[in-house]
Amino acid sequence: MEPTTFILFGATGDLAKRKIYPALYNLFIDGKLPQAFSLVGLGRREWTDETFQANVEHSLHQFSRRNAKDAGLVNRFLSAFRYSVLDIGHKDDYRKLSELIKQREDELQMPPNRLYYLSVGPEYFETIAANIQDSELGSANGSKRLVIEKPFGYDLQSARNLNEKLSKAFAEDEIYRIDHYLGKPIVQKLESLQQANPVIQAIWTNKYIANVQITANESVGVEERAGYYDHVGALRDMFQNHMLQLLMMTAIHVPHGSTSEQVRFKKKKVMEAVELLQREDVSAHIIRGQYKEGSIQGKPVIGYTSEPGISPTSMNDTFIAAKLMIDNSYWRGVPFYIRTGKRMKQKSTRIVVEFREPLEQNLSTNGERIEPNLLVIEISPNESMTLQLNTKNPGHNVAFKPIHLDLHSKQENSPEAYENLIHDALQGDGTFFAHWDEVELSWQWVQPILDAFAENSVPLHPYAAGTYGPAASDELLAKDGYHWWFDEQPTQNNEIKEGVQYAYSTNN
Numbered sequence: 484m485e486p487t488t489f490i491l492f493g494a495t496g497d498l499a500k501r502k503i504y505p506a507l508y509n510l511f512i513d514g515k516l517p518q519a520f521s522l523v524g525l526g527r528r529e530w531t532d533e534t535f536q537a538n539v540e541h542s543l544h545q546f547s548r549r550n551a552k553d554a555g556l557v558n559r560f561l562s563a564f565r566y567s568v569l570d571i572g573h574k575d576d577y578r579k580l581s582e583l584i585k586q587r588e589d590e591l592q593m594p595p596n597r598l599y600y601l602s603v604g605p606e607y608f609e610t611i612a613a614n615i616q617d618s619e620l621g622s623a624n625g626s627k628r629l630v631i632e633k634p635f636g637y638d639l640q641s642a643r644n645l646n647e648k649l650s651k652a653f654a655e656d657e658i659y660r661i662d663h664y665l666g667k668p669i670v671q672k673l674e675s676l677q678q679a680n681p682v683i684q685a686i687w688t689n690k691y692i693a694n695v696q697i698t699a700n701e702s703v704g705v706e707e708r709a710g711y712y713d714h715v716g717a718l719r720d721m722f723q724n725h726m727l728q729l730l731m732m733t734a735i736h737v738p739h740g741s742t743s744e745q746v747r748f749k750k751k752k753v754m755e756a757v758e759l760l761q762r763e764d765v766s767a768h769i770i771r772g773q774y775k776e777g778s779i780q781g782k783p784v785i786g787y788t789s790e791p792g793i794s795p796t797s798m799n800d801t802f803i804a805a806k807l808m809i810d811n812s813y814w815r816g817v818p819f820y821i822r823t824g825k826r827m828k829q830k831s832t833r834i835v836v837e838f839r840e841p842l843e844q845n846l847s848t849n850g851e852r853i854e855p856n857l858l859v860i861e862i863s864p865n866e867s868m869t870l871q872l873n874t875k876n877p878g879h880n881v882a883f884k885p886i887h888l889d890l891h892s893k894q895e896n897s898p899e900a901y902e903n904l905i906h907d908a909l910q911g912d913g914t915f916f917a918h919w920d921e922v923e924l925s926w927q928w929v930q931p932i933l934d935a936f937a938e939n940s941v942p943l944h945p946y947a948a949g950t951y952g953p954a955a956s957d958e959l960l961a962k963d964g965y966h967w968w969f970d971e972q973p974t975q976n977n978e979i980k981e982g983v984q985y986a987y988s989t990n991n
């Protein structure tokens with residue numbers, strides 16, 4: 484790994500504290516940071532290097548998956564950290580920053596390889612990129628990388644505008660767009676599941692697969708993010724990025740040894756093949772919902788519009804379920820059902836691949852139903868891959884029973900998403916970052932839905948907190964003869980029929 488200076492914008496912020504410092508510390512313990520490594524934290528607060536280091540240390544005690552009790556180790560880690568005050572709009576501050584970075588590079592005899600990590604609101608991305616470009620920072624004679632967090636744009640047009648601005652300062656292969664779902668250990672194993680198993684590879688097509696279900700349910704509500712969330716909703720917050728990335732990762736076919744470019748090319752091809760919805764078809768394929776009061780794990784919780792900071796008349800979506808079709812030779816005819824929601828019964832992110840019924844019959848000879856074969860990939864909070872097959876029950880001549888083959892189980896203390904991603908960015912490996920093509924195609928797919936929501940032509944289904952979302956989400960699958968796997972009980976009664984009614988208007 485090349486010696487690198489890590490320049491962190493937003494060094495006093497929450498993400499840095501919760502994710503970035505703990506990730507760097509764990510990489511350091513695992514010997515996965517460059518031999519020569521320097522970090523410059525930037526923020527508006529007037530901190531000294533010592534205050535900065537003390538804050539970083541505190542965050543390790545709070546959030547690192549490994550304890551930070553070895554003072555010698557922690558001090559060695561912190562010795563790489565410096566702090567500089569920076570006002571994002573002040574050109575002069577970039578000159579000062581450039582001097583500090585050079586001084587550190589001289590001290591440590593490092594080449595000017597620099598990674599700029601923007602852990603700040605997206606409204607600052609353009610200004611920072613332009614100021615890096617215009618200052619001496621932009622012309623250093625080493626590698627230059629830009630790591631940015633979501634959201635990348637607010638809709639298709641704003642994403643395009645942002646990309647155009649960023650690309651004046653950084654080439655596409657220098658930009659690392661974080662989608663932390665791509666850093667989750669089991670998501671990173673999806674490709675190799677096929678590559679290492681010809682059996683799985685052979686059946687990864689519409690000939691054998693009936694449908695694919697991708698779920699990211701959360702039990703938390705809007706938390707303290709009302710100002711942000713009420714403007715974006717589940718569609719922008721989770722669906723456009725994380726959920727569509729999971730779809731691409733599930734649907735690609737990549738031969739063993741594929742390069743980062745090849746993987747991204749295949750993902751782009753998948754996204755290009757996802758059939759676009761016309762605005763008038765949106766309500767047939769998309770279910771939008773909003774949580775009302777209910778209870779989660781026995782505790783009462785308030786409804787979305789009663790949450791602090793949320794308008795009582797908000798029509799924002801806290802739940803989305805969708806049916807997508809991929810028009811290519813592998814997936815033609817196989818529905819991909821995707822759902823994500825807040826205040827659901829429990830936290831669970833999983834992919835279920837349901838295989839077609841064997842032969843003609845789906846009943847065994849004694850009239851008993853045979854379960855379909857399933858591949859179940861639990862992403863979080865559990866981490867596992869299980870193949871459900873059927874076997875004959877010994878002693879009963881005719882009955883079948885499902886058996887489960889474990890293909891992967893969670894390793895103790897496995898690395899967190901941010902460790903994987905920061906490590907890859909330091910190495911210059913873009914495989915698990917969102918390429919602009921993927922981002923643009925995702926926004927293209929989502930845009931007609933945003934438009935339909937804006938003109939209020941899609942019903943907003945209320946659902947009780949602590950359930951699996953509105954009954955309409957079950958009906959979306961039931962129309963095709965399927966159901967969501969592993970919901971503990973059917974959600975027919977979830978729809979709230981009394982109390983606050985939503986007077987959604989339809990333009991049709």
Ligand code: BG6
Nearest residue numbers: 633663699701720721725832863
């Ligand atoms: C973030 C969203 O990107 O992902 C949050 O902004 C959401 O609203 C979070 O809670 C979920 O991530 P995870 O890793 O907990 O599934």
